[in-house]
Amino acid sequence: MKFSPFNFQVPLGAGGITLMAFSYLQFAVPHGAGSIKLSDIPWASLTTLQTRLYVSLIGIMLIFTIINLLSIVVFSKDLIQWLAAKEGYKEFMSGPPSRNTGICVPIASLSMTMNVILAPLAFFIPQLHANIQGMMLPGLIMFGFLLLMLLKLEFTMLKSWLSQPLDVTKLNFVWLLDVFAFGLVNLTGAGIASMAGNRVIASIAAVATLFALSMGSFLLVIKLVYLIYQQLKSANLPDNQIQPAFFLIVPITCLYAISYYKIMLYLQTWFSFDIQLASFFFVTFSYLIAIGWVIVTVYLMTDYFKNYFLKSDYFPTQWAMV
Numbered sequence: 001m002k003f004s005p006f007n008f009q010v011p012l013g014a015g016g017i018t019l020m021a022f023s024y025l026q027f028a029v030p031h032g033a034g035s036i037k038l039s040d041i042p043w044a045s046l047t048t049l050q051t052r053l054y055v056s057l058i059g060i061m062l063i064f065t066i067i068n069l070l071s072i073v074v075f076s077k078d079l080i081q082w083l084a085a086k087e088g089y090k091e092f093m094s095g096p097p098s099r100n101t102g103i104c105v106p107i108a109s110l111s112m113t114m115n116v117i118l119a120p121l122a123f124f125i126p127q128l129h130a131n132i133q134g135m136m137l138p139g140l141i142m143f144g145f146l147l148l149m150l151l152k153l154e155f156t157m158l159k160s161w162l163s164q165p166l167d168v169t170k171l172n173f174v175w176l177l178d179v180f181a182f183g184l185v186n187l188t189g190a191g192i193a194s195m196a197g198n199r200v201i202a203s204i205a206a207v208a209t210l211f212a213l214s215m216g217s218f219l220l221v222i223k224l225v226y227l228i229y230q231q232l233k234s235a236n237l238p239d240n241q242i243q244p245a246f247f248l249i250v251p252i253t254c255l256y257a258i259s260y261y262k263i264m265l266y267l268q269t270w271f272s273f274d275i276q277l278a279s280f281f282f283v284t285f286s287y288l289i290a291i292g293w294v295i296v297t298v299y300l301m302t303d304y305f306k307n308y309f310l311k312s313d314y315f316p317t318q319w320a321m322v
Helices: 005-029 046-084 087-093 097-124 127-132 134-161 173-195 199-233 244-271 276-301 303-307
Strands: none
Touching: 005 046, 005 097, 046 087, 046 097, 046 276, 087 097, 087 134, 097 127, 097 173, 127 134, 127 276, 134 199, 173 199, 173 244, 199 244, 244 276
């Protein structure tokens, strides 16, 4: 099978699933400071329903953690060979903006795997969980490497977009993959900043993450406003295979909100900031945006909307997206 950076969607998706299961257990099961581990599950006091639920979640975590780790190794090897050959990379980067932003998917996937190692994998391996602070410096180095690579790719793409005519009519929400990659890199850096017991490591991670968050947020606002404007002007939705990219906004908003929240945890730990109001605002507001975006997007894509509302007086023609 011909290699493509989009192959990294396999470990990316697997990592997302295992982190969802981990996050549920993290907040649902009482445990000590830090992240939850397998021995924290109070099996003897659980109801039958809770036992079934937790066993299912742990099984999902185990399966998809293995998938993530194995696939990231396989595809990383393929990526190195692909980059060494150069021809495939040059051909990929010469494509349209909505395609060449896919070069950021490996960065996003590697960032996801770092989060899997620091959370779900540590959940299953007591030695890793007990020595998680020893992972902070290697994690910081890896985070810095991924951030530098992402910045290099971003400036390469910007240079390409500015140096040749850009067909704005062909831009779609896949164009936001670089913003998505920034979100996952930010999550990694913010996680290190909030978890690290060493102030120097935590501070370096926090400063770098704030820089990346600022750049990613700027790109998100500019690109999203432009894409919405273009879609409002369009008489049709994108092709069917592109339409799911509309939902990319959902994980992006959640990733950025959680990253900002973890940066506030860093400020609370080292500077005694009161983050209760700000954290509630960031998390709640971002999830409301995500839910609202899903509802509106699904609504706009329904046949009922296309066949009825656009023919009625309830919706001005200039608002039509389909």
